Amino acid sequence: MPRLVLAPSFILILIFVYGFIVFTGYLSFTDSRILPSFDWVGLTNYAKLWQQRNWSIAIKNLAIFGLLYIVICTAIGLLLAILLDQKIRGEGALRPLYLYPMALSFIVTGTAWKWFLDPGIGLEQVVQNWGWESFQFGWIKDRRFAIYTIVIAAVWQTSGFVMAMFLAGLRGIDNEIIKAAQIDGASNVQLYRRVIIPLLRPAFLSAFVVLGHMAIKSYDLVIAMTSGGPGRATEMPATFMYSFTFTRNQMGVGATSAVIMLMLIASLIVPYIFAEVRGRGDGR
Amino acid sequence: MAANTQDTAIRTSRLARAAIYAVLLVFVIYYLLPLFVMVVNSVKTLDEIRGGNMLSLPQIFTIEPWLKAWGTAQIGVSPTGLKPFFANSLAMVVPAVVIATLLGALNGYVLTKWRFRGHDLVFGMMLLACFIPFQIVLIPMATVLGKIGLAGTTPGLVLVHVVYGLGFTTLFFRNYYEAFPTELVKAAQMDGAGFFKIFYRILIPSSGPIIVVTVIWQFTNVWNDFLFGASFADFDSMPMTVALNNLVSSSTGVKEYNVHFAGAIMAALPTLVVYVVSGRYFVRGLMAGAVKG
Numbered sequence: 001m002p003r004l005v006l007a008p009s010f011i012l013i014l015i016f017v018y019g020f021i022v023f024t025g026y027l028s029f030t031d032s033r034i035l036p037s038f039d040w041v042g043l044t045n046y047a048k049l050w051q052q053r054n055w056s057i058a059i060k061n062l063a064i065f066g067l068l069y070i071v072i073c074t075a076i077g078l079l080l081a082i083l084l085d086q087k088i089r090g091e092g093a094l095r096p097l098y099l100y101p102m103a104l105s106f107i108v109t110g111t112a113w114k115w116f117l118d119p120g121i122g123l124e125q126v127v128q129n130w131g132w133e134s135f136q137f138g139w140i141k142d143r144r145f146a147i148y149t150i151v152i153a154a155v156w157q158t159s160g161f162v163m164a165m166f167l168a169g170l171r172g173i174d175n176e177i178i179k180a181a182q183i184d185g186a187s188n189v190q191l192y193r194r195v196i197i198p199l200l201r202p203a204f205l206s207a208f209v210v211l212g213h214m215a216i217k218s219y220d221l222v223i224a225m226t227s228g229g230p231g232r233a234t235e236m237p238a239t240f241m242y243s244f245t246f247t248r249n250q251m252g253v254g255a256t257s258a259v260i261m262l263m264l265i266a267s268l269i270v271p272y273i274f275a276e277v278r279g280r281g282d283g284r
Numbered sequence: 285m286a287a288n289t290q291d292t293a294i295r296t297s298r299l300a301r302a303a304i305y306a307v308l309l310v311f312v313i314y315y316l317l318p319l320f321v322m323v324v325n326s327v328k329t330l331d332e333i334r335g336g337n338m339l340s341l342p343q344i345f346t347i348e349p350w351l352k353a354w355g356t357a358q359i360g361v362s363p364t365g366l367k368p369f370f371a372n373s374l375a376m377v378v379p380a381v382v383i384a385t386l387l388g389a390l391n392g393y394v395l396t397k398w399r400f401r402g403h404d405l406v407f408g409m410m411l412l413a414c415f416i417p418f419q420i421v422l423i424p425m426a427t428v429l430g431k432i433g434l435a436g437t438t439p440g441l442v443l444v445h446v447v448y449g450l451g452f453t454t455l456f457f458r459n460y461y462e463a464f465p466t467e468l469v470k471a472a473q474m475d476g477a478g479f480f481k482i483f484y485r486i487l488i489p490s491s492g493p494i495i496v497v498t499v500i501w502q503f504t505n506v507w508n509d510f511l512f513g514a515s516f517a518d519f520d521s522m523p524m525t526v527a528l529n530n531l532v533s534s535s536t537g538v539k540e541y542n543v544h545f546a547g548a549i550m551a552a553l554p555t556l557v558v559y560v561v562s563g564r565y566f567v568r569g570l571m572a573g574a575v576k577g
Contacts (some may be wrong), residue, residue, distance in 0.1 A: 001479045002398030006560050009450050016447045017413040020424040024386045027423060036427060080311060085292050096314050096563050100319075104552050105508035105558035107525045111532050111548040112318040115338075115541050116327075129337045162313065164567055175293040188294060202508070217417050220510040225318060225531055238511075241419040244289055253425060255437055258397075258419040269415045 024255045032251035045256040054232050055257065058240040061147050063238070066215035068151045069204020071160075074207055076155065077162025080202075082192065084163070085170045087216065095167075098160035113153035114140065143233040150234060154221055158214065162207050169203035170196070200234065203272055208274045216264050237261050300378065326545035333541050349542035353550060359527050359545050360519060367545050369527035373507060373554075376438050376523055380445035381502045388453025388498060393483055395454070399468045407458060408530065414451035414556040417568070422448075422515055428517055436518030439494065444516060446507045451500050452505075454530045456572060460494040461487065495567070500562060501569035504555050 031041045032209060049055050080098060086092055102108065116122045119138040127135040139145035173196060181195050219238035226234045228243070245254030287556045297303070323529075325333055326349050330341040346553075349479050355365040425444065426435070432439030464487065467557040528551045532544045559566050 002394045003400055005479075006394045006406065009387050009391050009454065010410070012447050013410055013413050013450060016421065016425070016428075017410070017416060020421040021416070023424040024420050031290070031559060033294050045398050074310075074474075080308070083308055086301070086304055087291050088304070088308065094308060094312065094561075097315055099563070099567060100556065100559055101315060102570065103504060103555045104526050105510065105555070107508075107510055107529050108552040109318070109547045111528065111544055112322050114532070116318060121333055121541060126337050156315070156318065161570060163445065164571065168571060169381065170292065173292075178293040182293070188296065191294065213415060220525070223510070223514075226531070227533060229407050238419055241517075242422075244424060255423060258417070258422070261417045262420045265415060265417050271414070273411065 017026060024258055027252060027255035028259045030252055033253065034249045034251065036251065041252070045121070045252045048258045049253055049260070052253070052258050053242055054235050054244075055237075057232055058235045058237045058257075061234060061236055062215065064147055064210060065151055065154075066216070068148070069154050069206060069215050070211045072151070072155050073159045073162045074204070074222075076159040076167075076196075077207065078166050080159075080163040081166035081170055084167060087134055089155050095164070098163055100160070101157045103160045104157065106218075107224045109153055110221050111156050112148035113149070113156070114225045117149050140226065141230060146230060146233045150218075150222055150225055153225060154214075156219065157221075158211065162228070165210075166200060166203050169200045173199050205272070209268055212268050213265055237264075285307070293498075322545045322549055325547060326542055330538070330540055330542055334436075341351070349540070349546040352532070353543045353547040354550065357531055357547065358537070359530050360534075366524065366531070366550055369522055369524045370550065372438060372521055373524040375443045376383050376521075377506045378446070379497055379505060380442045380449065381504045382450040382564070383442070384446045384453045384502050385498050387450060388455075389457045389488070389495070391401045391444070391450070392457025392459075392461045393453040393487055395421055397482075397487075398479070407454070407521075408456050410451045413448075413495070414455065418511055419446065426515065431450060435516065438454075438521045438522060440516055441512060441521060441523070443468055445502075445509065446514050448512075449502050449505065453502060454499070455567070456494055456498045457491075459572065460491065493568075496562060496565045497569040497572065500558055503558060507555055 008255070026038075028045055029040055029042060030037050031039050033046075033136040077271055084094065088094065117137070117140045119125070119141060121137070122137060127137070139148040177195060177199070178191060181191050186194065207246055217238060218236055222228060222234055222236050228235050228239045237260070241254050241257045241261065244250045244257065313460040319404050323336055324341055325338060327345050327347060328336075329346055329348075330343055353365060354367050356363050357365045359366065360371065391410070395403055396472060403508060422494050429440045429444075434443060468486055469482055472486055477485065499508045506526060507523075509523070510529065513526040514529075517523060
């Protein structure tokens with residue numbers, strides 16, 4: 001009986017996750033265009049993919065976006081967590097205000113930031129109205145800088161969540177360790193740099209994995225803010241995959257890009273899960 | 285949050301505390317700014333937005349943008365407003381949450397209290413499924429939905445969300461039931477209680493918190509999903525996020541920023557309400573999803 005109850009879910013996952021991965025993997029070796037085809041073409045699509053200008057833009061953008069997104073979110077998250085941990089009055093009221101963006105859809109976030117950063121009506125206009133007539137902020141319409149506006153919005157959405165992860169880490173640190181260091185005459189700055197932040201290693205690792213994985217998957221926010229534009233300036237792997245598969249009728253290349261995305265995520269997640277499982281086996 | 289909520293032993297001077305409060309306050313402004321922008325500009329006239337200051341309060345207060353976003357705004361080719369799509373999202377999210385939560389609870393129960401050979405392998409495979417980029421399943425999913433006649437329908441989207449929600453719902457319940465005393469289950473078995481009876485009478489009554497966490501998690505994810513909606517929905521089954529994006533990025537006609545903001549708040553409202561009502565559980569779900577995998 002028990003196994004019978006589990007079976008439907010397991011079969012669903014087996015087919016819809018693992019079966020589909022195999023299917024998409026197979027398609028990446030075929031000449032599929034509008035519809036799936038089963039004619040084997042070897043590694044042609046992989047060669048084609050890396051020759052695509054759009055794909056190199058997407059990979060470059062992912063590198064810029066991923067790096068900035070992870071670093072800035074971690075920095076803001078850690079800063080807020082440390083500050084909130086100083087026996088702050090009203091912590092209970094502040095925490096939810098930092099975290100609520102996480103409950104929003106990226107499409108909502110994208111809409112808000114798209115118009116707020118729009119040079120015609122948003123921030124640029126506001127600052128000019130305040131009297132700084134020559135102020136300009138047209139990044140979202142500028143090929144060179146558009147990707148950074150997506151970083152701004154993405155950081156806004158997730159940095160509060162990173163704060164929560166670090167705060168949980170901080171609350172788990174034994175006060176005896178801190179007191180011992182204080183007796184040794186450590187200043188607060190030294191305490192954080194030498195003792196507390198090193199103890200937060202697990203939280204850093206979780207934050208890195210979660211943020212990296214979100215960066216690779218980012219799709220909705222890009223679509224809502226710039227639709228991959230101006231031109232293809234904010235192309236990301238996820239938008240590339242979608243447009244090549246469903247609008248440009250190059251399903252083989254689209255499948256190939258999906259396989260690369262899976263490999264990127266796997267290289268992040270699999271070691272992490274193994275470490276977690278092994279760590280637990282050690283009786284943690 | 286973590287069960288361990290001790291106060292830190294760090295001591296700070298009065299000056300440092302003032303600075304800390306100042307920084308914390310600046311961040312409050314940063315996080316509230318976009319919400320503020322959306323709200324105030326959703327009740328301004330279009331002229332005022334174009335000519336004025338996005339951060340100022342409305343000079344003329346109007347609910348016209350809200351009425352328009354809800355009932356008459358142009359979505360795609362027809363002037364339906366967002367109303368029908370809000371209904372679509374509800375019709376999709378309710379079954380997707382109920383089914384995935386129920387299955388997750390049963391799976392978690394089996395994986396902890398009725399272990400069989402290879403239970404950890406099964407769980408590991410379900411766990412890994414949580415993290416795949418959905419791009420890897422889009423093409424076969426489109427094919428399969430077409431084959432079984434569910435392409436472009438709400439039941440099709442429900443199926444998709446149940447399947448890809450299962451990993452997490454199972455994870456939540458498994459970790460929760462792991463800590464549930466197995467002796468109680470054993471004792472009930474001695475008394476002759478069967479598989480389902482133990483589940484209903486013993487596990488479910490003490491599963492309140494984890495059910496709330498799971499429901500909130502799944503609700504937020506399904507409501508906020510865009511990729512599956514954009515890939516598999518027809519005009520008649522299009523969820524709110526996709527409709528909102530159509531509204532905001534349609535290139536024809538005047539850009540009605542106030543209507544866009546009103547629509548964005550409508551799309552955000554259900555998850556925001558859930559967050560305000562039960563934020564504690566929302567955070568717990570996030571943390572469990574992040575830290576455990």
